[in-house]
Amino acid sequence: MKPLRTPAALVAAELVPLERLAALEAVAARYAVSLTPDVLDIIHSDDPADPIARQFVPDPAELETTPEERADPIGDDAHSPVEGIVHRYPDRVLLKLVHVCPVYCRFCSRREPVGPHRRRSLSRAALARALDYIRARREIWEVILTGGDPLVLSPRRLREVVSALADIAHVKIVRVHTRVPVVAPARITAELIRAIKAPGKATYVVLHANHPRELSSRARAACARIIDAGIPMLSQSVLLRGVNDDPDTLAALMRALVENRIKPYYLHHGDLAPGTSHLRTTIAQGQGLVRSLHGRLSGLCQPAYVLDIPGGHGKSPIGPTYLGRAASADDEDRYEIEDFNGGRHLYPPAPARR
Ligand code: SF4
Numbered sequence: 213m214k215p216l217r218t219p220a221a222l223v224a225a226e227l228v229p230l231e232r233l234a235a236l237e238a239v240a241a242r243y244a245v246s247l248t249p250d251v252l253d254i255i256h257s258d259d260p261a262d263p264i265a266r267q268f269v270p271d272p273a274e275l276e277t278t279p280e281e282r283a284d285p286i287g288d289d290a291h292s293p294v295e296g297i298v299h300r301y302p303d304r305v306l307l308k309l310v311h312v313c314p315v316y317c318r319f320c321s322r323r324e325p326v327g328p329h330r331r332r333s334l335s336r337a338a339l340a341r342a343l344d345y346i347r348a349r350r351e352i353w354e355v356i357l358t359g360g361d362p363l364v365l366s367p368r369r370l371r372e373v374v375s376a377l378a379d380i381a382h383v384k385i386v387r388v389h390t391r392v393p394v395v396a397p398a399r400i401t402a403e404l405i406r407a408i409k410a411p412g413k414a415t416y417v418v419l420h421a422n423h424p425r426e427l428s429s430r431a432r433a434a435c436a437r438i439i440d441a442g443i444p445m446l447s448q449s450v451l452l453r454g455v456n457d458d459p460d461t462l463a464a465l466m467r468a469l470v471e472n473r474i475k476p477y478y479l480h481h482g483d484l485a486p487g488t489s490h491l492r493t494t495i496a497q498g499q500g501l502v503r504s505l506h507g508r509l510s511g512l513c514q515p516a517y518v519l520d521i522p523g524g525h526g527k528s529p530i531g532p533t534y535l536g537r538a539a540s541a542d543d544e545d546r547y548e549i550e551d552f553n554g555g556r557h558l559y560p561p562a563p564a565r566r
Contacts, residue, residue, distance in 0.1 A: 213249040215314065217328075219270065222247070227257055227269055239270040243487070244316040244327030248395050251315055254425050263423045263455040266491075267317055274318060274487035280522075283324040285483040287524020296334045296342040300526055303353040304385075307342055309334055309373065310360035314396040319450060319491045321483035321520070326360050333365065339373070347380050354385035363392035363399060363408075371407035378410040386410040388417045389448070394426040397434035405441045418446045419474055422456050424464040432472050439473050446477035449515065451498050452491050453482075459504035466505065466513035476515035481530060484522055495519070499532040506532075507552025 219236035222228045222245075228236060239245075247255075247268045255264045284290075291300040298306040310333040311326050320326060334342065346352050355377050362370070377383050388408055392399050409415050417438050421427060427435075439445055447469045449456065456462050466476050479502065482492035493501075502517045518527040538546040538558055547559045 213252075215249070216247045216252070217245055219245070222269060225252065225257075227252075227255065227265060232272070235272040236270050239272060239274045243270065243274060243318075243323050244329070245270055246314065246316045246328075248314050250397060250428065250430060251395050254428055261454060263461070264425055266454050267319070267422060267452065268315055270318060271490065273490040276489070277486040278484075278489045281484045281486045281489065282522065283486060285321050285485045285522055286520040287522065288322070290524035294341050294345050295338045297345050299345075299349075299352075300524060302351055304356060305346060305352055305354075306356045306358050307346075307373075308359050309339075309357055309362045310364055312364055313359065313361040314364060314392060314399075317391075319452060319482060319485060319488045321485045322360075323485050323487075333360075333369075343376050343380075346377070346383065350382045352383060354387060355383055356387045356389060357408075358389040361390050361392055362388055363390045363404065367401070367403040367407035370404065374408055374410050374415070378413050384413055386413055386415045388415065389420065390417060391420040393417075393419055393434040393438065394421050394428070394431040397428075397430040400434035400437055402437070402441075405438055405443065409441065409443060415443050416446060417443055418448055418477060419469075420448050420450075421465070421469065422449045422452055423461065424468045427468045427472060435472050435474060445474040447474050447515070448478040448480060449476070450480045450482060451493055451501065451517075453493050454491070457493050457497060457501060459501060459508075462501055463505060463509055463513070466509060466515065470510070470512045476513060478527075479515040479517045481517065481519045483520055495530055499530070503532045 216222055216225055219233055219240050223230050223233050251264065251268055256262045288298045291298050293299055296308050312328055312332050313326060316327065346355060374386055377386050435445060449465060451457060456465060469476050481495060481498055482488060498517055505514060516529050519530045520527050534550045536548050538548045543558055548556055549559050550556050
């Protein structure tokens, strides 16, 4: 079975009713659509609020752009010295190899530049310039392969890029950001895994997953193949209204990741990508949800809740915070710290009696 790439195909698959076809054609004319067979398998099509469908099936609400939303919500363009490179932080760069993905997430922060209407991948000349940029800067310790989704590339092409990076002495880490293990797990072959393992360097794979159901048996097996080959895995998730914005779903997601040897790394607050306000929570809601994980779940299950500051200023952790200055003037040099049950304590505490 092939991916579904048009609203008509979604209607034929009974994922959306015929009367929504015209509205969804308008959305698809603006933002790419694709659902893989593995995604279709985990959608409960009898549930109109299905959290998997909500991530991939277009919605007419996407045609409403709010004033604060922007085409480049995390400010990649401001930090792109050469095509394909985003150099925002001193010791690492993004290397955007492709502009396509097996699926198109409705909340994607790069929804304007990604899609089949764009050039599929970086040209050979542009890739050579991007590698030259990395070679010339000894401060670049880590290269993050992203896109689009880099694991749509063939193992041969991936091996070329990863080998070229491994040959650069100051590059010690190659990190791959991908959704492929959950949306197209059959692509995770032994050949592809060998291709992304940087000789003599550390390769990490960061999986994008937002709901526990995404960790299907095939997805779990794909992740196990990566980890068993000696590549550690981390995860990143996006906090999404109607998908994972309740404590039990978020807890189940984090636990499922850890049970599969994937360390939760980031929980992203939804970016201000155009037409995504119906999928964003407030920061206060996000902090409440993260607080619900603290104390209740193992420390292994705790991602950092982060916001990519619009304008390209990078990510910052956004709480919740537990530490403040003590309220009483008598304690002005002390802190007040809250425990996971809501109890408050002064730090340092009163001197111990001897
Ligand atoms: S897989 Fe990643 S890059 Fe592709 S649409 Fe989804 S969030 Fe965007």
